Amino acid sequence: MILYPAIDLKDGQCVRLLRGEMDRATVFGDNPAAQARAFAEAGCSWLHLVDLNGAFAGHPVNAAAVESILAAVDVPAQLGGGIRDMATIEGWLSKGLARVILGTVAVENPGLVRQAARAFPGRVAVGIDARKGRVATRGWAEETDVMATDLARAFEDAGVAAIIYTDIDRDGAMAGPNVAATEALARAVTIPVIASGGVSSLADLIALRDTGVIAGAISGRALYDGALDLGAALTALSA
Template sequence: MILYPAIDLKDGQCVRLLRGDMQAATVFGDDPAAQARAFAAAGCEWLHIVDLNGAFAGRPVNGDAVSAILGAVAVPVQLGGGIRDRAAIEGWLEAGVARVILGTVALRDPGLVREAARANPGRVAVGIDARDGMVAVEGWAETSDVTATDLARRFEDAGVAAIIYTDIDRDGAMQGPNVAATAALARAVSIPVIASGGVSSLDDLRALKESGAPLDGAISGRALYEGRLDLREAVRFLAA
């Protein structure tokens, strides 16, 4: 399993939200590139970046901050938030993003996801954010009537690199990930699944590893910023 440190961008700053609420943002720094360098120096294999403003606006907003991160580190970056058309997908991939994450558009326009995945093998992931098992979109502002598993299964033969599964009610709450739901999703599809939301300790990572599900990795943010999870220790643990 791989640990993906998260850098969530709001108004050019590194923040963490509580359960997706933009009004409940905690600022952890105003230099995203410096934060990326710190994570890279601690040994991370990937970085997980989210343009929060972009997720609500439906278009990239924090482009300058993302570009600064790309220029600051050599580790691969996966980016989500507001990427909803072919131009945005191709633009970020050409700019050096290793993998784009398509969330809202995966529900609204699955054909675009398939097209992008075919054109860019290994570089397109699907972000599935769920509230009580149902897919939420538009920066988590709207909850659909589609289950996370049903949406994931739509892309079984699409060639997507991974599914990033976030339990919204756990995100930023430091209460541990929804291991049961994440493991069930990973068992239901052949696409690699990355756990997100609530990962805040080595015990959480251990629970994910011991679930027996074929998980590709886990994303953590607030716990790393607050020192509750040591990145170097976590990387070593997952590599063992």
């Protein structure tokens, strides 16, 4: 199972939100490139980046910070937030991103996801963010009646590289991931599923790994707070 250290970007800074609320942001650093280098030096094999402002604005906002990260490290990175048209997808992938994450458009314009996945095999993921099983869009500000499992199944034949599943109520709360819901989703589809939200300890990572069906896990706050040591976690997961 791959561990993805998260760098969430708001106003050019590294932050973490509590349950997706922009007015409940904790700033952990003002140098995203330096943070990316620290994660890379600890041995991570991927980075998970989020343009939080972009998720609300509907277009990239923290482009300069993302580009500084891409220039600073050779580790592949995936990015979500405000990516809602083919031009933006093409632009980011041409700048060196390994993978884009499409969230809101997966609900509002699923045809774009399919088109992008065909055009860029292996480089398009779907972000599914849910509260109590129902998908939320536009920076988690709008809730829908779409069930997370139904949305995931809709892309089974689309060729997407992964599904990033976030339990919003767990995100940034240091309360542990929703292992049961994530495992259920992973068993419902053949697309690799990456867990996000609430990963706060080595025990959480082991619980996700031991399901045998979850392909990856994203952690942010726990790494910044020191509750999870990245090097030790990577060593444990590789054992």
